[in-house]
Structures are given as C-alpha cells and as structure tokens.
Amino acid sequence: MTTKHLRQFKDALKQDSLRMTSQRLAILDDVLGSEEHRECDDIYLSLRQKKVPVSRATIYRTLDILEKAGFVRKMDIGDGRFRYENKLAQTHHDHMICLKCGKIIEFMDREIERRQDQIASDNGFHLVKHSHQLYGLCGACQDLPAAEDQSAPASKA
Amino acid sequence: MTTKHLRQFKDALKQDSLRMTSQRLAILDDVLGSEEHRECDDIYLSLRQKKVPVSRATIYRTLDILEKAGFVRKMDIGDGRFRYENKLAQTHHDHMICLKCGKIIEFMDREIERRQDQIASDNGFHLVKHSHQLYGLCGACQDLPAAEDQSAPASKA
DNA sequence: ATATATATGAGAATGAGACTCAATAAGGAT
DNA sequence: ATCCTTATTGAGTCTCATTCTCATATATAT
Ligand SMILES: [Mn+2]
Ligand SMILES: [Mn+2]
Ligand SMILES: [Zn+2]
Ligand SMILES: [Zn+2]
Numbered sequence: 001m002t003t004k005h006l007r008q009f010k011d012a013l014k015q016d017s018l019r020m021t022s023q024r025l026a027i028l029d030d031v032l033g034s035e036e037h038r039e040c041d042d043i044y045l046s047l048r049q050k051k052v053p054v055s056r057a058t059i060y061r062t063l064d065i066l067e068k069a070g071f072v073r074k075m076d077i078g079d080g081r082f083r084y085e086n087k088l089a090q091t092h093h094d095h096m097i098c099l100k101c102g103k104i105i106e107f108m109d110r111e112i113e114r115r116q117d118q119i120a121s122d123n124g125f126h127l128v129k130h131s132h133q134l135y136g137l138c139g140a141c142q143d144l145p146a147a148e149d150q151s152a153p154a155s156k157a
Numbered sequence: 158m159t160t161k162h163l164r165q166f167k168d169a170l171k172q173d174s175l176r177m178t179s180q181r182l183a184i185l186d187d188v189l190g191s192e193e194h195r196e197c198d199d200i201y202l203s204l205r206q207k208k209v210p211v212s213r214a215t216i217y218r219t220l221d222i223l224e225k226a227g228f229v230r231k232m233d234i235g236d237g238r239f240r241y242e243n244k245l246a247q248t249h250h251d252h253m254i255c256l257k258c259g260k261i262i263e264f265m266d267r268e269i270e271r272r273q274d275q276i277a278s279d280n281g282f283h284l285v286k287h288s289h290q291l292y293g294l295c296g297a298c299q300d301l302p303a304a305e306d307q308s309a310p311a312s313k314a
Numbered sequence: 315a316t317a318t319a320t321a322t323g324a325g326a327a328t329g330a331g332a333c334t335c336a337a338t339a340a341g342g343a344t
Numbered sequence: 345a346t347c348c349t350t351a352t353t354g355a356g357t358c359t360c361a362t363t364c365t366c367a368t369a370t371a372t373a374t
Contacts, residue, residue, distance in 0.1 A: 021320095115266050
C-alpha cells in the first residue's frame, strides 16, 4: 500500500467523520495486496494468519466503506457470497465464470460498454453500474469426462 | 394457458417420472398468466388469493421444474431474492433496473449477444448462460428531488 | 488529559431458500 | 373401481451469509 493510498483512505474517512483504526488499516492493506476475487472469509482468514485481531462484522463494515471510497469492487457471482476485488490495480472489466471449477476470466469489450451506455440513454436512464457475467465451462472442465469439481461452483443465474 | 402448453408440461413431467398435481398445474397457470418479474412470495400470495392450497416449498420445487422445462426464467437481480418470469411469452432479453423504484426495462442487443459468444469462444469457454443487468435511475426517479422510494429497490451488484 | 463521538466484537437476529419426514395423492396395473 | 408402488406435499426445521445489538474499547478534538 502506497503513501498515496493511505492519504486517500484517511481523506475518505475524514470526509464522513469516520476514524482510522488498526483494523481498517489492516483490511485496506490486505485488500490492496491481492488481485483475487475474494469473499469475506478469505480476507478474515488472511488477517488472522497475520495475527490481526478482527471480526467478520468489522470486515463487512470496512469493505462497505472501501467500496464507497472506490478502493474495492463488490461483486455478486451468483452463488450466494459476495466477492471483493482490488479496484485500484485494474481498469474496469467483467467476468466469465466456469460453472464447474469456479475459474474466473476477466474481460472488457469497448463495444459492449458503449452499447450499455446507449441502451440506458435511449431509455432515459441514468446509468450507475452494471453487472455482467458469462457462465460456462472452461477448456479444462470441458475435457474432463464427468469428473469431480475442484472449487465452489456458481449455481445461480 | 393453452392446451399446447398443458401437453408440453405433461410431457416434461412424464419425461422425469414426475406426476401432475393440482399444485403444479395451478403454479404453471399462474406463471403463464403473468408477464411480470415475480418472486416466490408474489406467486404464493396470488395462489392463496385464488384459494389454491400450496406451500412455498412446493412453489420453489415447481419453479425449478418449470425452469428446467423451459417455461420460466429464474433471474437474480441482486437484491437477494430470485425473480421468475414467463419465458414462453418473450424472446431472450436482459434487464435494466431502477435502483430507486425497482422499475425494470427489458433490452436485447444483438451485437452484445454476438460479442459475448465471441469472448467465450476466444477463451475456450463453452458458454451456458449469462447474467447482464444495468442499474441506474429511471427518468421519473431522476426528477424527484430527494424523495421517497416506491417499491423494493435493488441494492447489491 | 478529558470529553465525546465513533468503532469493535461476541453473539443474536435475520431471511431466503433448501431440507426432513410423516401423511397424502397420482397413476399404472389388474 | 381398487390396489399398490412411488412421488408429492407442507409444516416445520435447518443453513448460512450477512446484518444488527449493545456493552466495552478507542480515536480524535480541544
Ligand atoms: Mn475481476
Ligand atoms: Mn424480463
Ligand atoms: Zn472449469
Ligand atoms: Zn425509478
């Protein structure tokens, strides 16, 4: 985590009369140190391993703050648990998810983005965000005859 | 509900050694009689009003059957409750949802659909389905100064 | 250092949806 | 029409991610 990001976080907190705490700092640091799509418990376990005393409630609360401040992106891949990803490390993209092994491939298509804006505009909507996921079977999982899963599959649409 | 749809349902049931019951028939009829995006409880209340004795468990179970048989589409608009829509009445489309009043506008863009296929293909994925929602403020809700909600807003991405 | 508002965490609450299992009902066979 | 096997139903229980409660702890302004 850079000094710039720290300053940015402190400013965001002050903006809302929120206080800097060791937990919030540790959560920000942990989140910025990963490029994965992690759920609350991934972050919780990572912090505990680092001997950071923190509760799930605080992680959820802090992730909300980080989302509002633009540090993380909260995403619903349809399996009932939210995933959070470092938003500073990457530009905007959407996700393609393997229904069998959970593998995630990121994609970005300027034309799709453009058309989303157009559709909103055509309908008088002020677009705030979008959620776009492609679900299927990755190359590896297509080959397996009728084999076992490796990870948490996404089951909902 | 047409005789054709009834036949289609009976066939689908027989295919899986499932039986026709008054509840299943009532649920199919109710679902085919609406073009809205309804959650389990909407259907539950609609059926109770018609004096159909049915439980939520049966509605969930039957909607799963109807989804597999292609009668309904199950969709996750990100607020924690699934919506179900009559799939026979419409061709494929995706949804734009007002974050304030819950209004849903349907859209379909051939180019977006085409590009989704291309992205999957480029990455060796066998595409099974996609989930694509645009979130924002509808025209009416943009005008309201800072007013009250009307319906259940979608809060998650 | 004090005052005061905010933050934390343990545990309880929430809520959609899935599951259990005893009682009920379909429907093929006769 | 009746039997018999197997599927279905529903009341209630359970799950599990996330949110809430509230007493205690801590950050920050002065
Ligand atoms: Mn990503
Ligand atoms: Mn629709
Ligand atoms: Zn896979
Ligand atoms: Zn609206």
